[in-house]
Amino acid sequence: MRSATRVLAALGMTVVALAGATACSSGHSPVPATSSSPGTRVTASPTPSPDATDAPAASPRPLDCETLIPADTVAALHKQGWSAAQRDFAFGPDPVPSGIACLWADPTTASDHGLLYGWAPISGVDAAAREAELVSEGWIREDSDRGVYITADPRTALSKDADGYGMTYLFGRGWVSVSDTKQGLILIDPKG
Template structure:
């Protein structure tokens, strides 16, 4: 059988395409053998997209919500935390975390520090802000950040007179027992 340059080019092209989509077939021993049948493995067909990475994002915990050095300082003072959820308008926010650090071992936890974070949608954030303002909290807006603070009505205030404060940014809300305490929250990373 006589082969032409066109036939050789077609054979090379077919071989290159087959090599891209599956392991190379064993060489044919006869020129009249039928072309090999390519069978795709499940999930590897040419019309399927490559699999997405399955690594889950890290979840917020009381240990990683704050700088490691602060967590170490709390532990060296004998403090531990109690974990709960951040409360929204009328129920805890799903997927939220609230960490109340204090000296629970000695049962004299008169002084605690509270840090919380939660994902939040726009409608829930607006309802929560409106409910807090209706209770007498103060709303402040700076750039794209909304702060809702209890101000000096809190038992503990920072050097600027801010007590318990919520910080709303697009997609999340964080909370600390002072506005200055919000700077310590490192979530999301």
């Protein structure tokens, strides 16, 4: 299994820098607030979640950085002068087929201020393995009605949302999404 460092490295040092900048940003962020707080460390369940027989979900439409999040959020980011750099969604050095990761930032300014949104189809077996890998490296698991959240330990998170969550993955049935904060996951909608 790859270490958490390798998991973050695949998203690139840019993601780490962007995640660190999110907490220090000024102005309004287009990310809505939620009303939960980081949970306690929970070990991975013995039964894979989502079900190990799940096949990866197919996006119902072609995805790119302009369609992964709501059009009004894209417009607000463009109004700020930001644009997106699209990359492969990856755990460690291994890209997830048909997945994307979008790094939104101001391309004219050398800055570590930005946002991350990503989505990928993933099988239940691979999801369970990735969840267990992250938890074994100190990430925190929380089960919910939406799926399984795996978030960076708040004591080591580079940036945090208003509820104390840093970089977070959300594993659903046949898919996984990621954002630099848990609040950012609310915006990711591959169905449009």
